[in-house]
Amino acid sequence: MKTISFTLLIAVCLTTINCFAQRKWVNITEIGAQLGRIQANSNPDYSNLLGSSSSFAPTPGRYTTLPPNYGVNRNNLSIQTFNGVQLKNSLTPGITLGADWYGNSQFFPVMAALRGDILKKQRRISPYYSVDAGYGFRGFGYGSDLHGGLAWSAGGGLRINTGNKTGLVIGVAYKQQNAVYNTPVDGIYTISQRETRVYNRLALRMGICF
Numbered sequence: 001m002k003t004i005s006f007t008l009l010i011a012v013c014l015t016t017i018n019c020f021a022q023r024k025w026v027n028i029t030e031i032g033a034q035l036g037r038i039q040a041n042s043n044p045d046y047s048n049l050l051g052s053s054s055s056f057a058p059t060p061g062r063y064t065t066l067p068p069n070y071g072v073n074r075n076n077l078s079i080q081t082f083n084g085v086q087l088k089n090s091l092t093p094g095i096t097l098g099a100d101w102y103g104n105s106q107f108f109p110v111m112a113a114l115r116g117d118i119l120k121k122q123r124r125i126s127p128y129y130s131v132d133a134g135y136g137f138r139g140f141g142y143g144s145d146l147h148g149g150l151a152w153s154a155g156g157g158l159r160i161n162t163g164n165k166t167g168l169v170i171g172v173a174y175k176q177q178n179a180v181y182n183t184p185v186d187g188i189y190t191i192s193q194r195e196t197r198v199y200n201r202l203a204l205r206m207g208i209c210f
Contacts (some may be wrong), residue, residue: 024086025136026094027155028169034100076101077105077119078203082130090116096132100177102199106139107177109151122161128169129156136177143171149178159209166210175202 037147086095096113099106111134118127136151155173162168176198183193 002173007026013082023179026082026084026086026092026163026209027083028207028209030081030169030171030205030207031077032081032171032203032207034074034076034102034175034201034203036074036199036201038072038074038103039176051112057062074103076103078201078205080109080205082115084113084115088116089120089122090118090178091096092116100136100175102177102201105146105179105197107134107136107148107151107179110134111151111153117159124161126159126161127156128159130171130173136179138179145182147180147182149180151175151177153203155156155203157205166208169209170206171204171207175199175201175203184202193202 044093078098080098080100081098082094082096086092086093086179092115094113094115095110098109098111100109111132111133113130113132115128115130118129131154133152134150138146139149153173153175155171155175157169157171160168160170179197179199181195181197183195
């Protein structure tokens with residue numbers, strides 16, 4: 001019985017490998033910019049700070065509002081590569097690996113991904129869609145105070161087929177990266193401080209595919 005089960009398992013594995021070997025492997029490598037605006041909290045919570053009149057530990061309620069247009073524009077680098085297997089023109093599942101910068105923070109997203117043509121027939125210039133979801137790990141050089149979080153992205157673009165199964169891609173996507181930052185306790189002013197960050201960005205990328 002064990003011999004039959006093992007033989008069946010080997011047969012299934014060989015069939016699966018042969019099936020995927022007959023499919024087209026796809027790689028899309030892109031580089032671009034992530035555009036966004038950081039909006040400061042208009043009603044900050046200082047409940048975790050000791051009461052003080054100093055600028056380092058403001059008394060709770062001392063600063064209640066900020067100008068409504070207070071914010072900073074952020075334009076940062078984004079690099080990613082998608083690797084998948086084309087089941088059909090409209091469906092290519094795979095994995096996306098990347099490196100994203102958000103001001104002074106860096107994350108390495110690892111996401112399950114889908115790519116596919118919007119039109120049934122492939123043309124010289126073909127529109128495509130993209131969907132990614134996974135987790136963004138904190139970058140190198142950051143201590144345990146910074147933690148990664150869930151990441152997802154949805155968008156699309158154009159693929160310009162140049163022949164020999166290669167092409168150029170130009171894409172745009174909306175991307176969200178979640179993270180948590182814990183401020184170290186200084187023992188004087190800060191009792192505890194946990195900052196939840198949500199980075200929302202418009203990603204503009206271009207690259208190559210084959």
